[in-house]
Amino acid sequence: MRPNSPGIKTLYKKELSNHQLRENLSKATLQSVQKRNKSFEELDFEYLRNQARQIKLDTLSQLNEYLAQFEDNATKNGCKVFYASTAFNANQYILNVAKSTSSKLIVKSKSMVTEEIELVDFLKKNGIEAVETDLGEYIVQLAGEKPSHITTPAIHKSRYEISNLFHDKLGTENNPNPEFLTLKARQILREQFLKADIGVSGANFLIAETGDVVVVENEGNARLSTSSPRVHIVVTGIEKILPRFSDLRIFLRLLGRSSTGQKLTSYTSILRSPRTKEELDGPDELHIVILDNGRTNLLGTEYQEILHCIRCGACLNVCPVYRKIGGHAYGSVYPGPIGSLVTPLYSDMEKARDLAFASTLCGNCTEVCPVGINIHHHLLTLRNDINKRHKHFVEKFLINQFTMVSLRPKLLSFLGGTARMLSRLQLLNFFLKQWTKERSVPNFPPQSFKKYNRE
Amino acid sequence: MLKEVSIYLISMRVFLFIPCYIDQLYPSVAKASYEVLKHLGCQVHIPENQTCCGQPAFNTGYRDEAKKMAIHQMRVFLGTSFPISAKEHLKGKKAVTSFNLDSDYVVGPSGSCIAMMKNFYPDLFNESRSDNLLYEIAVKFSKRVYEFSEFIVKVIGLEKFSGRLKLSVSYHDSCHSLRELKIKEEPRMILNRIRELKLVELSHPEICCGFGGTFSVKFPEISVEMGKDKLADFYGTEADALVSTDMSCLMHLSAIARHNGIQRRFAHLSEIMLESLQI
Numbered sequence: 012m013r014p015n016s017p018g019i020k021t022l023y024k025k026e027l028s029n030h031q032l033r034e035n036l037s038k039a040t041l042q043s044v045q046k047r048n049k050s051f052e053e054l055d056f057e058y059l060r061n062q063a064r065q066i067k068l069d070t071l072s073q074l075n076e077y078l079a080q081f082e083d084n085a086t087k088n089g090c091k092v093f094y095a096s097t098a099f100n101a102n103q104y105i106l107n108v109a110k111s112t113s114s115k116l117i118v119k120s121k122s123m124v125t126e127e128i129e130l131v132d133f134l135k136k137n138g139i140e141a142v143e144t145d146l147g148e149y150i151v152q153l154a155g156e157k158p159s160h161i162t163t164p165a166i167h168k169s170r171y172e173i174s175n176l177f178h179d180k181l182g183t184e185n186n187p188n189p190e191f192l193t194l195k196a197r198q199i200l201r202e203q204f205l206k207a208d209i210g211v212s213g214a215n216f217l218i219a220e221t222g223d224v225v226v227v228e229n230e231g232n233a234r235l236s237t238s239s240p241r242v243h244i245v246v247t248g249i250e251k252i253l254p255r256f257s258d259l260r261i262f263l264r265l266l267g268r269s270s271t272g273q274k275l276t277s278y279t280s281i282l283r284s285p286r287t288k289e290e291l292d293g294p295d296e297l298h299i300v301i302l303d304n305g306r307t308n309l310l311g312t313e314y315q316e317i318l319h320c321i322r323c324g325a326c327l328n329v330c331p332v333y334r335k336i337g338g339h340a341y342g343s344v345y346p347g348p349i350g351s352l353v354t355p356l357y358s359d360m361e362k363a364r365d366l367a368f369a370s371t372l373c374g375n376c377t378e379v380c381p382v383g384i385n386i387h388h389h390l391l392t393l394r395n396d397i398n399k400r401h402k403h404f405v406e407k408f409l410i411n412q413f414t415m416v417s418l419r420p421k422l423l424s425f426l427g428g429t430a431r432m433l434s435r436l437q438l439l440n441f442f443l444k445q446w447t448k449e450r451s452v453p454n455f456p457p458q459s460f461k462k463y464n465r466e
Numbered sequence: 467m468l469k470e471v472s473i474y475l476i477s478m479r480v481f482l483f484i485p486c487y488i489d490q491l492y493p494s495v496a497k498a499s500y501e502v503l504k505h506l507g508c509q510v511h512i513p514e515n516q517t518c519c520g521q522p523a524f525n526t527g528y529r530d531e532a533k534k535m536a537i538h539q540m541r542v543f544l545g546t547s548f549p550i551s552a553k554e555h556l557k558g559k560k561a562v563t564s565f566n567l568d569s570d571y572v573v574g575p576s577g578s579c580i581a582m583m584k585n586f587y588p589d590l591f592n593e594s595r596s597d598n599l600l601y602e603i604a605v606k607f608s609k610r611v612y613e614f615s616e617f618i619v620k621v622i623g624l625e626k627f628s629g630r631l632k633l634s635v636s637y638h639d640s641c642h643s644l645r646e647l648k649i650k651e652e653p654r655m656i657l658n659r660i661r662e663l664k665l666v667e668l669s670h671p672e673i674c675c676g677f678g679g680t681f682s683v684k685f686p687e688i689s690v691e692m693g694k695d696k697l698a699d700f701y702g703t704e705a706d707a708l709v710s711t712d713m714s715c716l717m718h719l720s721a722i723a724r725h726n727g728i729q730r731r732f733a734h735l736s737e738i739m740l741e742s743l744q745i
Contacts, residue, residue: 027687041670331674335688369685371678371692372525374645394527410523414531417486417518418538427490445683449690450721453491460484460493464512 018342020365026340035169036334043163043328046272047379054264062261064383067319070254071310077219077252078301084222088284090297098128101300105130105211105244108298109139112242114208118200120226120233121145122213123161123322124246124302126344130211141211142203144232149196153180159338159346162270162324167337200232210236210294214247215321216262217301219254223283224299227266227276234280243285243294248302250318262321265381269323305357314389317352319382326376326386332369341366348376348386352393364401367393424461431455478622480508481543481565483574483583485713486518492713498736499575499614505743506618506626513563515542521582526680529590536587537600540607543572549603571621572611575736577643577711580613585646613643615711615735619652624659629742634664635733636705638696638719639671640712653711653735660742666703677718693722700730707731709738
């Protein structure tokens with residue numbers, strides 16, 4: 012996350028004015044929400060999310076112990092565990108692995124953490140090519156863009172736009188049939204899988220008691236990335252740890268349903284070690300890079316539960332603001348409601364000045380969060396915190412005046428009367444510029460209720 | 467006479483909270499709430515010194531200012547029940563009302579302002595932990611605070627209400643009513659109890675209208691775009707009126723409609739109820 016990149020205030024208008032984008036987003040997100048709701052009908056969502064929440068609370072209260080346990084077990088299994096405190100450390104470690112194994116080509120399956128550390132750009136600068144193999148990520152990479160959603164990175168594109176993109180970049184015939192497009196991508200990516208020296212993946216869960224890495228996906232590309240190349244590197248965040256293998260029965264049920272409305276994703280890979288003597292497939296080396304990059308800032312603060320997030324993307328799908336502007340408008344790696352918390356709190360508090368306010372506080376995000384993060388109330392807290400750091404003088408002045416007036420109800424009534432007069436003289440519009448561009452000024456009735464009631 | 471006195475003695479005492487913007491912009495909603503509650507047998511008081519609940523400051527991230535308004539509000543409503551031990555908050559005006567914390571109620575026709583008083587007042591004083599007394603007051607106070615439709619269904623009892631009105635309406639769930647106060651069925655139960663009234667559900671009654679208070683001026687274009695979706699949903703039902711428990715949503719929506727030259731009816735639940743009583 013670059014500190015000085017443009018924020019939501021400079022980006023949202025352009026995205027909002029893109030009619031096609033709004034249509035794509037609306038269609039895709041409403042469909043996801045519908046599927047999600049249906050998939051939870053057969054389960055007690057509140058029970059499951061409370062279980063998940065308890066497990067996460069316990070995990071974070073002893074995070075060091077669980078991480079140490081994971082490292083112990085993974086090392087015993089033959090993996091190499093590396094803790095990266097910053098994005099730079101993580102990138103450097105991965106580059107070193109690539110150099111020491113004389114690797115030139117990397118196949119990548121989906122991972123938001125690699126977006127966070129901008130791994131692909133970093134490798135490119137160092138002469139190593141990394142190809143995205145998740146279909147959505149592949150599309151986005153081909154277009155020279157960034158993912159606009161945590162789990163469905165190309166959600167902003169229609170199949171017609173993708174067909175045009177393939178035509179331009181790959182020379183395929185213009186055919187918007189999703190099957191045709193998928194087959195084309197598959198054909199190209201197969202070759203890359205076979206040629207690649209390294210596979211990079213994320214992790215959905217790290218199991219402390221066994222040292223396992225759990226990866227869920229739908230396309231099989233993660234399984235190929237983690238088993239075909241000589242070297243496999245897992246890049247993930249410290250908060251992905253779960254104490255017990257049996258905890259998966261809670262989290263897998265919640266994750267698939269919350270993100271895509273699936274009972275279980277098509278593939279759930281549980282990776283324990285590099286290839287053993289008895290095995291035919293699998294990498295010779297398995298590295299696990301566990302990233303902090305600002306996450307521990309949240310430990311012990313009122314924001315700690317934000318680390319419960321399992322990156323399902325449900326809060327994006329239900330968010331009416333996200334639905335209008337899409338992920339790119341947020342100007343940060345993690346978009347949507349959870350992104351508006353994670354971005355400032357991990358690394359760039361300045362961004363809270365706008366991100367914390369880019370919400371109607373409708374609370375739909377909190378309602379669907381499978382690990383019980385009170386997302387919209389945290390946004391409220393963040394508003395208060397950022398105002399303390401950054402004095403917005405005009406706003407502060409107005410709020411102070413309003414408070415002063417409100418504490419004197421008679422003065423409030425008097426000013427109400429003044430506004431009434433101004434509205435009759437058509438002078439109110441001047442004070443309400445932001446309101447009146449596409450909205451009329453409310454009609455003032457002849458008198459207030461209090462006045463009526465007194466008479 | 468005796469009957470009237472006995473009704474007076476056994477009737478519920480309600481202290482009506484009129485949100486500041488309803489007082490100024492929608493006095494008819496305040497009037498309707500007052501009349502309906504009275505009709506249902508409540509003894510309704512309207513504390514004169516009540517003011518803004520503090521939500522604009524709170525939602526814009528100014529908790530200290532919101533606290534001042536919260537203290538003022540609780541003092542005004544609780545009157546002599548506001549503990550004398552909270553001395554520093556009692557200076558100045560004398561308490562006028564006598565509020566019984568075991569039997570009296572604060573009721574207001576706004577999910578959003580009520581959510582502020584019911585849920586966030588305790589929160590405001592909980593976080594600091596420095597002022598346990600105010601926290602205790604806020605908790606006690608919040609237990610007596612009810613949103614209008616919830617009060618009618620859960621406290622008064624729906625059987626006391628019967629109305630008749632030939633009208634078709636759609637109901638918009640305000641986010642604060644729905645998700646902060648968990649009010650979903652109550653307004654629908656009330657509407658369904660009105661004979662000849664037809665409730666036509668929106669396709670997406672639970673999606674936010676886009677108002678969001680401070681959001682509506684910080685991101686006006688997104689706010690309006692969301693409002694247009696809600697309006698399209700409403701026009702699609704071809705109902706005569708869009709009804710809600712929050713005038714703030716309806717203020718935003720009607721402002722967009724009028725800007726685009728469309729005249730449709732937007733009404734608070736209490737207004738529909740009063741009309742159906744035909745008194």
